[in-house]
Amino acid sequence: QFVEKSSCAQPLGELTSLDTQGEFGRGGSSSPSSSSLCTEPLIPTTPIIPSEEMAKITCNLETKELWDKFHELGTEMIITKSGRRMFPTIRVSFSGVDPEAKYIVLMDIVPVDNKRYRYAYHRSSWLVAGKADPPLPARLYVHPDSPFTGEQLLKQMVSFEKVKLTNNELDQHGHIILNSMHKYQPRVHIIKKKDHTASLLNLKSEEFRTFIFPETVFTAVTAYQNQLITKLKIDSNPFAKGFRDSSRLTDIERKG
Amino acid sequence: QFVEKSSCAQPLGELTSLDTQGEFGRGGSSSPSSSSLCTEPLIPTTPIIPSEEMAKITCNLETKELWDKFHELGTEMIITKSGRRMFPTIRVSFSGVDPEAKYIVLMDIVPVDNKRYRYAYHRSSWLVAGKADPPLPARLYVHPDSPFTGEQLLKQMVSFEKVKLTNNELDQHGHIILNSMHKYQPRVHIIKKKDHTASLLNLKSEEFRTFIFPETVFTAVTAYQNQLITKLKIDSNPFAKGFRDSSRLTDIERKG
DNA sequence: AGCTTTACACCTAGGTGTCAAAAT
DNA sequence: ATTTTGACACCTAGGTGTAAAGCT
Numbered sequence A, B: 001q002f003v004e005k006s007s008c009a010q011p012l013g014e015l016t017s018l019d020t021q022g023e024f025g026r027g028g029s030s031s032p033s034s035s036s037l038c039t040e041p042l043i044p045t046t047p048i049i050p051s052e053e054m055a056k057i058t059c060n061l062e063t064k065e066l067w068d069k070f071h072e073l074g075t076e077m078i079i080t081k082s083g084r085r086m087f088p089t090i091r092v093s094f095s096g097v098d099p100e101a102k103y104i105v106l107m108d109i110v111p112v113d114n115k116r117y118r119y120a121y122h123r124s125s126w127l128v129a130g131k132a133d134p135p136l137p138a139r140l141y142v143h144p145d146s147p148f149t150g151e152q153l154l155k156q157m158v159s160f161e162k163v164k165l166t167n168n169e170l171d172q173h174g175h176i177i178l179n180s181m182h183k184y185q186p187r188v189h190i191i192k193k194k195d196h197t198a199s200l201l202n203l204k205s206e207e208f209r210t211f212i213f214p215e216t217v218f219t220a221v222t223a224y225q226n227q228l229i230t231k232l233k234i235d236s237n238p239f240a241k242g243f244r245d246s247s248r249l250t251d252i253e254r255k256g
Numbered sequence C: 001a002g003c004t005t006t007a008c009a010c011c012t013a014g015g016t017g018t019c020a021a022a023a024t
Numbered sequence D: 001a002t003t004t005t006g007a008c009a010c011c012t013a014g015g016t017g018t019a020a021a022g023c024t
Helices: A064-073 A150-155 A227-236 A238-243 A251-255 B064-073 B150-155 B227-236 B238-243 B251-255
Strands: A022-024 A058-061 A076-078 A091-095 A102-111 A115-120 A125-131 A164-166 A183-193 A207-212 A218-221 B022-024 B058-061 B076-078 B091-095 B102-111 B115-120 B125-131 B164-166 B183-193 B207-212 B218-221
Touching: A064 A227, A091 A150, A102 A150, A227 A238, B064 B227, B091 B150, B102 B150, B227 B238
Parallel strands: A076 A218, B076 B218
Antiparallel strands: A022 A207, A058 A091, A102 A183, A115 A125, A183 A207, A183 A218, B022 B207, B058 B091, B102 B183, B115 B125, B183 B207, B183 B218
């Protein structure tokens, strides 16, 4: 089940062969120049087999049902200059962690392929529109409650509701920067802290594992393309309640 | 400037002899039974002189001007069953910390004396109404951004806006529990982390210092007593904007 | 009489998609 | 022709003091 793949703002390649809950280990980068694109090199260049202890960890996508509904239609995520939350939210639970250990949980989002897309309204489908735009600075979203104790991770869910997506390449807020009209795959990483001095930039003394959930693939957009996606967002996101049919009443209906 | 005082839900004694920015070290408790009152024993019973390194740390109350205005009138803080924020907020900045070290910053609130008070409306003044009610479980509010790096502390302010006060002795939310009609002194503590295993309950391997700001003394109340305090809250707390004179307009004034 | 509780209107703060305008 | 931006109405979520009611 251990699969080597490219990483760190490099395309993931095809994901169709993966199970519902796939996992990516640390794979060697194929391009010699790729390291210069990575301002925050999460992934070392030498492949590493996870330790027995880390191999026991499993990660479960709590919001799978909702993600599945979106995935069927082709999930889209709005990106804005000031940053936009993801909906659905990525919410995961872990098992197999050591209650006494400390862990850092983080997320990043990597391109699925080297393509740029456009939406054909008359066909209601996505088409390849050419090669991908130049890669953007890769950013990690370290979950703000990190570090977690293993005990916490076994009890609570980890929710990435606060992560924001932006198309502003000069963003100063630490939001994740994406290219519009490109396909992306969110990833969840867990790192076991071995000593308190180790940082994310210095992973030699750490162990980590990476989890991907193919049903969370999405296309970044600045405005929704597929109207069915818009409708599903409105019907399932509490903040969009004002656009639901049932609240779209005339004055007469309101009084009745 | 190092002063030994009682601690941990024990009365602080008179504070009038302290400077604007006082500091409390760890003092021996006078009452043999006091340790049983402390469910979270922050303060050991043996007095300790801070290390040279810790002695260099200073703590500044950023919101002093506003606190002074309230202090002149006699600050009151509402406590409710579900928990109420403090206003003004305690916001502090530190200097003299080691940029490379890690620190935990926390807050607690201790009784100022052994008295219960009542407010004489006709005289607009507070009167002693008897002996203090039985002490409540002492709670620590660890700042949620802890642990901080020294670098962070030198850059940012530390704001305790989210701390909540309650009169519910059975509170399950971790709010700070206070007796109504009693006088309290908030305190800010900073602890240097020496190793990652040390907890707040096991401070032997840690060093810490405690700062008090006498202008932040307040009386806990379930409803405001002094109308001047109510007015100052309304005029200075953004959430109370709806009660300001300028927004108390008649329909005619609103249209004009 | 003194103190506490509760529902409430009125805010802050910020997350939604919409739609027209602007940019490319 | 397509994509992006920004002001906007409409929400969620929750922090205010108020005033009447409840408690002791």
